Amino acid sequence: MTTASRAQGPFRLTDEQQMLRDAVRVLADDRVVPRAAEIDKTGEFPEDMRRLLADHDILALPFPTEHGGLGGELLSICLAVEQLSRACATTGLILAVQELGSLPITLAGTDQQKARWFPKLASGEQLIAFALTEPEAGSDAAAARTTAKRDGDDYVIDGSKRFISQGSVADLVVIFAVTDPEAPRHERLSAFVVEVPTEGFSVTRLEHKMGIRGSPTAELAFSKLRVPAANRLGEEGDGWSIAMRTLDRSRTGIAAQAVGIAQGALEAATAYARDRKQFGQRIGDFQQIGAMLADMDAGTEAARQLLYKACVEIDAGAPDASRWSAMCKLVAGDTAMRVTTDAVQVLGGYGYIDEFPVERMMRDAKITQLYEGTQQIQRLVIARTLLGKAD
């Protein structure tokens, strides 16, 4: 799926992209910011935020117009994730996961499958989750052990998945399972869309996490779970390729979340540095603080511009999409961790307590260095592109 970008030459957002960004920003400031601390404190999935995103057609962004979506290109989706994450990383993740979970269908689904599932996802009536990771298969995703055995017109799935974002609140779960254990490593898996609740599907655990505490992270168990063959995406053995191509697009969503978190932290630290006075002047005027804020701003902007460029390149069908995707996620994740840590530092003791949002932002930032591929995996992808594959 490629969308020609109208931006040529020196890169600027189009009028519509600016309007979209501003519209989501206003919404985030009005309705999401007031809820962010509470979502983190209670650790409950914010149904009201999901409804808010659905009501404002934000969840419709990743889907084609013929199925009730807004046909947003990657950059528009990321602009929305960024503005939401600025206010609340959990809320930004709702859109990012809707994009992540539906990409396998977008990339490998038939027209009938899209017509079947997209309308309710676009309206936000249903949520979708992406279930690839297992207890013994994280970075080494190809080592998945969940099996899917053909039985007549169905497949029977047995196994488990771990660390599945929104796995307990999703209505559709894309499960990657082994259909041919004898096949070469990257041809063992197939992808299935499972409609839940269903016999044999259970949520066995919800993690207590450092950050993004409002986003339920689930362990799923499958026991003789029947799924019709009509729910398989692509051919048997396509699973690995579908997963990798999905991540080549969805990593931008995590980068957008990271840039948003960094921006939120920068704004909080700047506001504090303007108001707080010590030694007879506002602390922002001390060079040590000013320098920190400057580095935070420059770092965030650099991560942002790399993200926007990556989105445009990926949508334009660049052959090195994997490199763009890995780079923007690598840089944004590390930037978010650095910027939020510095934000806590700027606030001093106040940065350590939950009266101010920066400690939450720092806890939220860490996950962007871990999921959708650890930073180490991102570096592997980039190095491989640079050096060419091993013979």
Place this chain on the structure above:
Amino acid sequence: MRIVVLTKPVPDPASGGERLLPDGRLDRANSPAVVNGNDEYVLEKALKLIEAAGDGEVILLTMAPDSAPETMRKALAMGATRGVLVTDPQIAGSDTVATTRVLAAALKTLEFDLVFAGVDTSDGTAGVVAPGVAALNGLPYLSYAASIDPDEGARTVRVKRITADGYDVLEAPMPALISGTQALGEPRYPSLKGIMAARSKEITTVSLADLDIDPGSVGLDGATTKVVDSRRPEARGATTVVREAPDEAARQIVALLAERRLI
């Protein structure tokens, strides 16, 4: 029903960057452009009317430099159907007479039932272009509308016009030109759906030649008015501004006057 809405990009009043160039023309580069405030209110009314009717078109008509599509996009994102932009480098520096003539000529090329305009613009504040366009095109002109009620069946439109002590009710046959006020109701924020849909909406550009207008009759040279000087008002002495509700305001003013032994 087809409604043409006259819109103008103006310097964003919130930016405080309005200033004049040495030749007296507005320096448009000094602040971001937005749709003129009053225009958004009449546009909102136009959108509400076609939504209530179930079908129709709202066409934006603008005379502006060629960067105007940027601001017109917001109006399209609110829900306008398409835009017509009259743009020509020779228009730069035009006064209200020339603007009126150009817009009137452009309007003649469109089919419509109603034309809406804001009562004035935040940069020029002349408020004469709308009635001028109506006069040149022989359209009934209903001004300072606080409400607009068209009757498509009867081909008439009824307007409540704000006066010093209330309002008049005016009625005219369509097509008619109406200038509207903020009393018409808050303009909507563009929805995401509207913003994404705006990408594929059409803005047609029209030049002076297309309208058969002699370039000599417009622009700085064709202007019948000329800005000879502009100055900032001098800061006056300490001023007290009373903004309270009437009862409280009266109390404060009486106290102020008593303090100065004026009463």
